Amino acid sequence: MRMFGIFLFIAGLSACKPAADPHLPRQNTSATPAATAASKVGAIPLPAGYVRLPQAENSYGSWLRNRPLKKDNTVYLYNRKPKNNQDAQYAVLDIDVGNKDLQQCADAAIRLRADYLYARRQYDAIAFLFTNGFNCDYRHYASGYRLQVTNRGCTWIKKSGEDFSYATFRQYLDLVYSYAGTQSLQQQLRPVPFTGIRPGHVLLQSRQPYGHAVTVMDMAYQPGTGDTIFLLAQSYMPAQDIHILKNPAHKNLSPWYSVRFSGNLETPEWTFTAADLKSF
Template sequence: MPMLRKIMQLVAAAVLIFALMVGCTSEQSQLNEKTEIAEKPRLEEKDGISSPTNKSEQNYEQSFINSHGKTISERIKVPKGYERVEVPRGSFAEYLRNLPLKPHGTKVRYYNGEEKPNDVYVAVIDIDVGTRDLQQCADAVIRLYSEYLYKNRQYDKIHFNFTNGFRADFKKWMQGYRIKVEGNKAYWVKKTGYSDDYVCFRKYLDMVFAYAGTLSLSQEMKRIPLKNLQIGDVFLKGSDPGHCVIVVDIAQNTKTGEKIFLLAQSYMPAQDIHILKNPANDDGNPWYSINFGDVLITPEWQFTKDQVYRFWE
């Protein structure tokens, strides 16, 4: 009997130890499950749509984006320690800095309505792209400069060269002349009466878009040193293929004097003009430093530091 009692006690102790082990394992499994759930993005209800709350996106918006801003200067904040440079009132620089933007979160669309798949931008400029595959990279630069001149009735300054060297003057177009292209030749033909309305202006631009490009633009703009960079200057590689982006804002460090800048572009196929991200900044900062070295790396192209151009004036 004493031996039987001892065996029963050992069995009972073994059962108790097993129960404790199973209980700890079960509790640890529940703890791990709760931890995993706690680490998942929380869903917030906004206008009946659930969307994940991403901490990095929240910090990004708080740091660099004012989602309620309606222009470049209102939407995109400068980093701490920097201030936007002063620009003359009524200048091209002031015009670009205050370009209207589409609502925050708007997607870039191609001319045919399809969405651009590459997430390379922080904002979309509120200007039409047209319904034809025309307003690509160089055309976007031409468009912005022309819109500024047209707005200020500086019609005599609106002129661009075709790739073959033909000069297309808007003042001539306003007088009712149109451009006829035959092979590699182009010439003016009187077609209609005088008009300086916006519809006439847009038709002129479409004609320029069709026959101008980065190569012709590089031949009629002047190259400038990077250290003299201003709003409205263009990083440009004039070739086939080529590309260009335009500086739409500049800020400066109040202590060191370092310049930083924002870039806008269109691309192929024709698409909404958009403000580029800076792929070098993990924190979502879209500003580029003038101290980028020998090569400026943008999301879809690279430029050398000597490929900086300015419109004639």
């Protein structure tokens, strides 16, 4: 039997925790000037000779490519204060972060996937695991059920009428964020070989005491060489705007990353490997 307090403690361990992390970036309180005039992810400029990888209509990859970008390139925290480090982002997605310290790294991957499914009205597909293994599905929440947590675990209790509004959907996501994290995503997502990387895949690490997750937002390739490149997006801790990452290791390619990396994949605030790629 797992005590609720222990459950909360374990859930907290699975979040991104930059304090004392060896990959913690230098702190900079100055806002980064707008790096691009692009209005959406799919308008971010490509390196010379590259073309975007075709995405099926209504696919997750197509939806991600059409996510709008903010004109203000500053990353703000949930409390509307600028993030200390303004050197990581190339562009900022126009997606609300909420007013609580909830939508962190794994939560950003959850938010993007959930928003896509909600937009497609695929309500039954919206379901995310908690760290204790409970499957929190949107259909129950929208049907008026609310979570009851006891020493014995989690159960649904009928509390109100049906409501599939976006406001209720956002309440559901805040519930998920409270009890999910990199640890639960590790349970839910399946490994993918890096040769099969596609938009919507997630680079995920869930080692203790730190974990992190970033989402593949778009891809392109060079017809002559076959080289394939991709964009990454993250939130971090504290909860903050989801943003497109720069490529600190290859500034001439930034914000794009090449699949032809060897060893580690260095992002501005985390280091991944090819073995970290996962899929919903």
